[in-house]
Amino acid sequence: MSRPLRIAPSLLASDFARLGEELARAEAAGADWHHVDVMDGHFVPNLTIGPPVVKSIKEAARIPLDVHLMIEDPAKWAQQYADAGADVLSFHYEAAEADFEETLVTFKQTGCQIGVAVNPPCGVEPLRPYLDQIDLVLVMSVHAGFGGQSFMPEVLDKVRLIRSWGYDGDIEMDGGITAETALACADAGTNAFVAGTFLFRAPDMTTATADLRSAIEGATIA
Ligand code: DX5
Ligand code: ZN
Numbered sequence: 721m722s723r724p725l726r727i728a729p730s731l732l733a734s735d736f737a738r739l740g741e742e743l744a745r746a747e748a749a750g751a752d753w754h755h756v757d758v759m760d761g762h763f764v765p766n767l768t769i770g771p772p773v774v775k776s777i778k779e780a781a782r783i784p785l786d787v788h789l790m791i792e793d794p795a796k797w798a799q800q801y802a803d804a805g806a807d808v809l810s811f812h813y814e815a816a817e818a819d820f821e822e823t824l825v826t827f828k829q830t831g832c833q834i835g836v837a838v839n840p841p842c843g844v845e846p847l848r849p850y851l852d853q854i855d856l857v858l859v860m861s862v863h864a865g866f867g868g869q870s871f872m873p874e875v876l877d878k879v880r881l882i883r884s885w886g887y888d889g890d891i892e893m894d895g896g897i898t899a900e901t902a903l904a905c906a907d908a909g910t911n912a913f914v915a916g917t918f919l920f921r922a923p924d925m926t927t928a929t930a931d932l933r934s935a936i937e938g939a940t941i942a
Pocket of ligand 1: 732788862863864865866867868869894897914915916917918
């Protein structure tokens with residue numbers, strides 16, 4: 721694998737009443753990033769957390785925060801999430817289609833590593849002219865909004881396509897990731913893996929994280 725392997729447990733599947741302990745549990749299990757799902761009840765039909773909670777997570781975390789914004793009008797909020805402590809900050813292309821260039825500039829100005837996310841129906845061709853400014857492409861393998869959905873293998877073609885263009889940044893897959901589905905993602909060229917249910921709801925998170933890592937390391941192409 722040319723890019724570093726990143727395992728990012730999604731806090732959406734954690735126990736929000738014990739967030740500090742859950743952060744420590746993910747870190748002890750071998751997580752590389754904390755994946756933080758921000759939903760606004762408009763861009764997706766679910767509502768999760770906002771900047772004050774991200775700030776508290778940052779204070780407790782010992783590894784980088786990978787913040788996934790599933791919100792309308794992302795440029796309006798970019799700086800607040802950067803100030804709250806995002807290290808990687810991703811917004812959805814579909815939420816910024818009308819003013820993508822300006823949105824990307826706004827996000828770049830935050831100083832975070834910048835990601836652009838695409839839901840399953842959204843192609844990646846519109847991102848191609850901007851890939852040199854994008855640190856991470858977040859390919860959704862479920863429709864954004866909820867944890868615990870089934871992986872959609874048809875999105876793997878997007879990963880292959882982006883790599884065929886010579887993109888050397890991070891490609892992250894999010895939704896329905898297990899040791900089985902992650903292997904196919906890694907084979908296609910994915911190097912960052914979000915997993916909520918598979919890790920946080922496993923009988924033993926450390927074993928599940930190790931299983932995920934060894935499955936990915938067994939991939940042939942990435
Ligand atoms: C879905 C979120 C995901 C979700 C993944 O909109 O972006 O990060 O938490 O959950 P699992 O791994 O359970 O599919
Ligand atoms: Zn996510």
